[in-house]
Amino acid sequence: MDSKSNHSSPVLTDPIPINKSRLGIHSNLLSYPQSGGSLSPGKHKMTPRKKPAKLDDVRSNGWLDAMKSSSPPRKKLIKGFNIEVPADDIDIAYHSWMIKYPSALKSFEQISKHAKNKKIAVFLDYDGTLSPIVDDPDRAFMSDAMRSAVRNVAKYFPTAIISGRSRDKVYELVGLTELFYAGSHGMDIMGPVKHTGSDDGHPNCVRSIDQEGKEVNLFQPAREFIPMIDEVFRTLVENTKDIKGAKVENHKFCTSVHYRNVEEKNWPIIAQCVHDILKDYPRLRLTHGRKVLEVRPVIDWNKGKAVEFLLESLGLSDRDDVLPIYIGDDKTDEDAFKVLKEGNMGYGILVSSVPKESNAIFSVRDPSEVKKFLKALVRWKRLEEA
Ligand SMILES: O=P(O)(O)OC[C@H]1O[C@H](O[C@H]2O[C@H](CO)[C@@H](O)[C@H](O)[C@H]2O)[C@H](O)[C@@H](O)[C@@H]1O
Numbered sequence: 001m002d003s004k005s006n007h008s009s010p011v012l013t014d015p016i017p018i019n020k021s022r023l024g025i026h027s028n029l030l031s032y033p034q035s036g037g038s039l040s041p042g043k044h045k046m047t048p049r050k051k052p053a054k055l056d057d058v059r060s061n062g063w064l065d066a067m068k069s070s071s072p073p074r075k076k077l078i079k080g081f082n083i084e085v086p087a088d089d090i091d092i093a094y095h096s097w098m099i100k101y102p103s104a105l106k107s108f109e110q111i112s113k114h115a116k117n118k119k120i121a122v123f124l125d126y127d128g129t130l131s132p133i134v135d136d137p138d139r140a141f142m143s144d145a146m147r148s149a150v151r152n153v154a155k156y157f158p159t160a161i162i163s164g165r166s167r168d169k170v171y172e173l174v175g176l177t178e179l180f181y182a183g184s185h186g187m188d189i190m191g192p193v194k195h196t197g198s199d200d201g202h203p204n205c206v207r208s209i210d211q212e213g214k215e216v217n218l219f220q221p222a223r224e225f226i227p228m229i230d231e232v233f234r235t236l237v238e239n240t241k242d243i244k245g246a247k248v249e250n251h252k253f254c255t256s257v258h259y260r261n262v263e264e265k266n267w268p269i270i271a272q273c274v275h276d277i278l279k280d281y282p283r284l285r286l287t288h289g290r291k292v293l294e295v296r297p298v299i300d301w302n303k304g305k306a307v308e309f310l311l312e313s314l315g316l317s318d319r320d321d322v323l324p325i326y327i328g329d330d331k332t333d334e335d336a337f338k339v340l341k342e343g344n345m346g347y348g349i350l351v352s353s354v355p356k357e358s359n360a361i362f363s364v365r366d367p368s369e370v371k372k373f374l375k376a377l378v379r380w381k382r383l384e385e386a
Helices: 018-023 056-060 063-069 087-100 108-115 144-156 167-174 223-240 264-279 303-313 331-342 367-385
Strands: 119-124 159-162 180-183 188-192 205-209 215-219 247-250 255-258 284-289 292-297 322-328 347-351 362-364
Touching: 056 063, 056 264, 063 264, 063 284, 108 322, 108 367, 119 144, 119 303, 119 367, 144 159, 144 367, 159 303, 167 180, 167 188, 180 303, 188 303, 223 247, 223 255, 223 264, 223 284, 223 292, 264 284, 264 292, 284 331, 303 322, 303 331, 322 331, 322 367, 331 347, 347 367, 362 367
Parallel strands: 119 159, 119 322, 159 180, 322 347, 347 362
Antiparallel strands: 180 188, 188 215, 205 215, 247 255, 255 292, 284 292
């Protein structure tokens, strides 16, 4: 999958052509100070702090609270509702919550009515959406039935996976060549080549070849950060090696520190460890996922921007006859829900079995309901075409 073009990343240096400003791919993609030049390993690191780790930082900055509320199990505190309730009461709370976020399955007629004569584009998160959440990230497999549902969807609608994982990893897990893939929370997009010529020569986009030898566009707005992320990944591995259950993943443009299998009493230690490393890297920031701390570049790019980028690449942006549908379960998916909601275009569908505030319009409980929804879309389209 070698790049044919030899552009260096524009993120740090180049002005952005006017035709891309709609996509938000501006020079202000960077929201960190641009002094410092090269991002090669070691050069971007601030003077290492010698002081021993204190746990006060992560207690006071809200990290620990966020960690505790991420991926809440049933019978625990429900985020945003501030009550601890048993499972039966959770069911009641869930049903009242569904008034605000109705089931996408039960609302299918409404959705399909709105979709009539429109071109649907489908965007899917991976973990917790296509595959159930499991303890070992390396074993988060999607079922064959889900794969077949996604394959069928892609026969009728342009379909993309937008994941926090590296693009290669999520492709390996999904294994369908007929989709577009965006890894590292949208910072690594392999999308279609536009034949309008406007992508050509754009510094953020390089021509590449996909798994099937087809020409594609590779969009990597954080390319300059690869050495920095790699350096931080290695430091995180080293510094967390004595924390039982901790696992660090390198997603090329971001890195994840999992604490799902770490005893809760050690969460402050793992949080402080990440916090201390980040102090040396002002160009990186932390976001929270489901029992995972995610370290990523401070650039103005996220899953929402990735949706806009893909719609533009597919020739589907700024059109009244397009209906994007985004399905996801995590905080990082909220950026995509927000883009759809604020643009009044299409539907965000949150995958959640517990009540939580969201920018999504509809909800489904779990990946099995995602599968049902995808199948319903295909059934509806087939009937439409019959
Ligand atoms: O954007 P996504 O495709 O949802 O990826 C987000 C993170 O997903 C993975 O972690 C999550 O799923 C694991 C497997 O079920 C689970 O063990 C973990 O606790 C979850 O956070 C992936 O491993 C992360 O690197 C992604 O950032």
